[in-house]
Amino acid sequence: MAEDVRAEMVSTVFEVVVREGDVVAEGDTLVILESMKMEIPVLAESAGTVTSVGVSVGDVIQQGDLIAVIS
Template sequence: MAEEIRAEIVANVLKVVAEVGDDLGTGDTVVLLESMKMEIPVLTEGAGRLSRLAVGEGDVVQEGDLLAVLE
């Protein structure tokens, strides 16, 4: 089952850490967000292969926006 990884806050995408096709474990960082001068890692909740990245570095995301999909 696919895991949709979504933004929990309004933020800038500071860095994309993972790439499509990467095998990720529980708690791995997918992207780093920046909000109010704080870096916030976005972590996986389960293990799987990253099948889609919906953001790039420099993008601005809103709460609930899709960041990535893990299969």
């Protein structure tokens, strides 16, 4: 079953830590967002393989935008 990882707030992508095909454990950092000069890690809520990364460094994302898919 695939897990969509979505943005919880408007922010800028500061760093993309994972790539498609990477295996992640629950709690691993997927990307780091920046909002109001704070760095906010986005963590995997379940273990699996990253099948899609929908953001790049510098992207401005909105609440609900797709960040990654883990299956």
